[in-house]
Amino acid sequence: MDSDLDIAFKEAFIEISKLKEAVAPDVMLRLYAYNKHANFGSNSPYYEKLDVRNAFKVNAWMQIKDMSSQDAKRAYIKLAKSLLISKK
Numbered sequence: 001m002d003s004d005l006d007i008a009f010k011e012a013f014i015e016i017s018k019l020k021e022a023v024a025p026d027v028m029l030r031l032y033a034y035n036k037h038a039n040f041g042s043n044s045p046y047y048e049k050l051d052v053r054n055a056f057k058v059n060a061w062m063q064i065k066d067m068s069s070q071d072a073k074r075a076y077i078k079l080a081k082s083l084l085i086s087k088k
Helices: 004-017 025-040 052-062 069-086
Strands: none
Touching: 004 025, 004 069, 025 052, 025 069
């Protein structure tokens, strides 16, 4: 059974995924990092060809490597809520 935090995290992800408007790249990177860390911890992927886009994504993820998965979910939810409020 999912915890309240897991449910809120999934709901925030779904709502962010529905956004039609552009989101600032730095905010997108933070959302990406929190999402990856919440789901995979600090086990960053290995990219054979690391292009600039993936380098930014991996860097954002590695910046929060000491954060717990639960804290990453909370940070994602908080950022998603503030973004959704500002887009209304």
